Amino acid sequence: MWRSMRARLRSLVRLTGLGLLAAALVSAGEPSEQPTAAADEPARPGDAGPRTVLVLLGTGTPVPDPKRWGPALAIVVGDRSYLVDAGSGVVRRAAAAARRHPALQPSKLQRLFLTHLHSDHTLGLPDLMFTGWLASRPTPLAVWGPPGTAAMARQIEAAWQDDIRVRIEGLEPRTTRNYRAVVHEIEAGRVYEDDRVRVDAIAVSHGSWPAAFGYRFQTADRTIVVSGDTRPSESLAKACDGCDVLVHEVYSAAGFARLSKPWQAYHRAFHTSTLELAALANQARPKLLVLVHQLFFGATAADLVREVREAGYAGPVVSGRDLEAF
Ligand SMILES: [Zn+2]
Numbered sequence: 362m363w364r365s366m367r368a369r370l371r372s373l374v375r376l377t378g379l380g381l382l383a384a385a386l387v388s389a390g391e392p393s394e395q396p397t398a399a400a401d402e403p404a405r406p407g408d409a410g411p412r413t414v415l416v417l418l419g420t421g422t423p424v425p426d427p428k429r430w431g432p433a434l435a436i437v438v439g440d441r442s443y444l445v446d447a448g449s450g451v452v453r454r455a456a457a458a459a460r461r462h463p464a465l466q467p468s469k470l471q472r473l474f475l476t477h478l479h480s481d482h483t484l485g486l487p488d489l490m491f492t493g494w495l496a497s498r499p500t501p502l503a504v505w506g507p508p509g510t511a512a513m514a515r516q517i518e519a520a521w522q523d524d525i526r527v528r529i530e531g532l533e534p535r536t537t538r539n540y541r542a543v544v545h546e547i548e549a550g551r552v553y554e555d556d557r558v559r560v561d562a563i564a565v566s567h568g569s570w571p572a573a574f575g576y577r578f579q580t581a582d583r584t585i586v587v588s589g590d591t592r593p594s595e596s597l598a599k600a601c602d603g604c605d606v607l608v609h610e611v612y613s614a615a616g617f618a619r620l621s622k623p624w625q626a627y628h629r630a631f632h633t634s635t636l637e638l639a640a641l642a643n644q645a646r647p648k649l650l651v652l653v654h655q656l657f658f659g660a661t662a663a664d665l666v667r668e669v670r671e672a673g674y675a676g677p678v679v680s681g682r683d684l685e686a687f
């Protein structure tokens with residue numbers, strides 16, 4: 362009952378841009394393991410192509426929270442999926458979401474955009490490479506990511522060389538080498554384009570990483586901007602500029618106050634507080650702000666939303682949960 366209400370509210374936000382009341386109610390929902398029903402929304406009148414849906418696969422961080430798997434999300438456009446990041450459990454989370462979004466079946470996970478190479482965002486890379494192969498992915502995995510991505514993929518292949526040999530030379534009737542990752546190391550700017558989507562990489566500032574990116578996906582019906590891990594980066598506000606959805610990482614400002622000085626210095630350089638995000642979102646003016654990669658430091662999901670509001674952001678904002686679709 363509550364779930365279907367959440368889905369209807371989300372649908373309202375999407376279809377009409379009506380945000381405030383809906384988002385306040387949405388953000389008050391109880392945590393749920395169930396996927397929501399956003400995929401059941403009808404297409405907008407006059408829509409020609411397939412509808413674009415954002416599916417959160419993992420909304421977690423390095424903290425091994427059993428309800429929040431490693432960072433990963435998917436932009437689904439009809440029968441095609443575009444993944445951002447490969448956190449722990451990405452293929453199984455996608456398989457769960459595939460019940461509603463068939464483009465997330467393991468064999469259809471063919472395109473991956475990595476924001477940066479921190480382990481929480483890449484632990485699922487071997488999973489995508491090899492599980493997709495075993496699920497008869499018809500192509501190698503195409504990966505876009507910062508410098509260092511190609512070396513990582515090569516070393517993953519080397520680490521699993523015995524598995525590859527046994528599967529190809531043993532009794533499995535397996536002939537392809539589609540475990541491979543075809544890597545495109547990127548700079549900021551347009552990195553991908555097909556007949557459904559244009560993808561731009563946005564340079565962001567993530568502490569001492571020499572290269573870290575957010576991504577902007579533009580389709581026929583929506584513009585979705587994903588922050589990746591970052592401290593407040595004006596480049597994201599510019600990339601969004603009234604976009605449909607801004608998916609942004611965040612940490613609790615109240616929780617941060619309780620951290621030791623060295624950890625405060627770390628988080629200030631690498632991540633974005635609720636207060637900083639409120640200011641950034643006021644610049645970016647998304648139709649919906651979705652919090653992911655939430656560092657709670659003892660706060661709750663509702664606390665994070667409240668902190669963002671109290672810091673002066675009045676637009677629609679929700680605390681994202683695994684398997685939610687927007
Ligand atoms: Zn991270």
Ligand SMILES: [Zn+2]
Pocket residue numbers: 477479567590
């Ligand atoms: Zn990171």
